[in-house]
Amino acid sequence: MTVDGAGPVESRDEREGAGFFLNVPEKLDDPFPDLAYFREKRPVFFHKGLGQWFVFRYEDVAALFSDPRLSADRMKGFVDAAPASVRDDLRLVAPYLEMFALMNDEPDHSRLRKFLRLGFNPQKIRALRGDIQRIADELLDRVEERGRRVDVSEDYGFLLPAYVLSDFMGFPEEDRGRVLQWSLDFIGFFNVVPITAETTRSMVESAREMIFYTRELLEERRREPRDDFLGLLANVKTDEVSEDEIVANAMLLLLAGHVAPRNLIGNTVYLLLTHPEQFELLRDEPGLLRGALEESLRYEPPVTLIPRIALEDFEFGGERIRAGQIVQLSIASANRDERRFTDPDRFDITKKPGGALSFGHGPHGCLGALLAMQEAEISLQTLLRRMPDIRLDEEREIVWYRNAANRGPESLPLVF
Structure with a gap:
């Protein structure tokens, strides 16, 4: 459900409110269970407290890096x-x-x-x-x-x-x-x-x-x-x-x-x-x-989030992003996306390199x-x-x- 001009109502899981991984310092040590949850359940998520969008799936993050509707001028x-x-x-x-x-x-x-x-x-x-x-x-x-x-x-x-x-x-x-x-x-x-x-x-x-x-x-x-x-x-x-x-x-x-x-x-x-x-x-x-x-x-990207600013209102992932809102692209989540990487939660230096964002x-x-x-x-x-x-x-x-x-x-x- 979406609130006009604000973003989705936050009520589905404790992770989606006070339990959100950025709100709990201890979760920063291992945010990957939360990232997996959001990739699956809420791949485009509006955090009401921060007033920002978060995007979690590889395909979406890669696409938005080049989307002209988002600005790097933040x-x-x-x-x-x-x-x-x-x-x-x-x-x-x-x-x-x-x-x-x-x-x-x-x-x-x-x-x-x-x-x-x-x-x-x-x-x-x-x-x-x-x-x-x-x-x-x-x-x-x-x-x-x-x-x-x-x-x-x-x-x-x-x-x-x-x-x-x-x-x-x-x-x-x-x-x-x-x-x-x-x-x-x-x-x-x-x-x-x-x-x-x-x-x-x-x-x-x-x-x-x-x-x-x-x-x-x-x-x-x-x-x-x-x-x-x-x-x-x-x-x-x-x-x-x-x-x-x-x-x-x-x-x-x-x-x-x-x-x-x-x-x-x-x-x-x-x-x-x-x-x-x-x-x-x-x-x-x-x-x-x-x-x-x-x-x-x-597996452990040095930089985990990159912000962009919406230049206009647009639909993405079934959600309505408003002009001026911050959109955080989650590199840490995209790099562990099972849709893009085989066995992504295993550290293996023999894997064929390439594709990480x-x-x-x-x-x-x-x-x-x-x-x-x-x-x-x-x-x-x-x-x-x-x-x-x-x-x-x-x-x-x-x-x-x-x-x-x-x-x-x-x-x-x-x-x-």
Whole structure:
């Protein structure tokens, strides 16, 4: 049953109200039973409390990623969803966030993506392999100097992509810590549902600092040219993209490339160590590493939800979606859809890879997917070569980073 202008009445099951997996923190550890329920019973579901739609089946999620009736321009939705006490602060930086390529529809999306590809193309990304290997070895050198314990998330999985991207962009090495904190503040704002005053204030402060900081570095590159990505951006013709768009998308690239690769690295290590038969397969056949990463992406996607905004009223899955409503596309559910994947709740690195929606789909597919996979592959090859006997540290607790849109270990202690 549907209430005109509001969405379906919530009364069928405890999961569809107070028991909804996003309302119960404990369920974030294992939302998959709820996701299976919704895939089967309520594949297109309106959560009255959040005022948002959720879409759960693979075919529907893939279709909506490319549906022109949905917009990626969701900053207004974030502003409206923020607590009233911080909306004015948020509006100060929102114009920059609205210029992110991932927040734009056509034709601006293709224009911005084209300019980002100038320095973020496959050839340049593959040329980073040596830098990634060097940073991986440096980080593990530090670990080995300290003893026989490693936190594969804190000491390795988070720092490696942050350092690679900072060096690639041309940020000074001494500023890596600032960049990491800015990234965490942005992730907290965009991925915690519902939005809080605390996450908004932290993000706004970081955004203001980063706008000023990025402008300074671009001006420095114009005075003293250098062969890095900031140097390339500093010389982009401003009749193709504005100065503000350059600043905004330099921020985007730096912010988008830390937490998801950390989650991918940490999830893969955790899944291998908790599925010892799969770990033995990988040890016997190192060529299965790519398959292990693909299966990890499917089974435990680093990013679990992607929001879109309805541009018009339309019917979908037997429901009436209204213009302006948020539509959350559930990657975590789509990747476990039994209609698309055989035995989807089993982690198996020998499965034929492909099809997972973990890097998005359609025109907004993740620009950094190649880099993330390259970082994960090199980091795991290096870890397993140098520490082949890694195992979970039973004396220390695993701390999970799990919210509405992220899944991964924030702290994954190992011994070797």
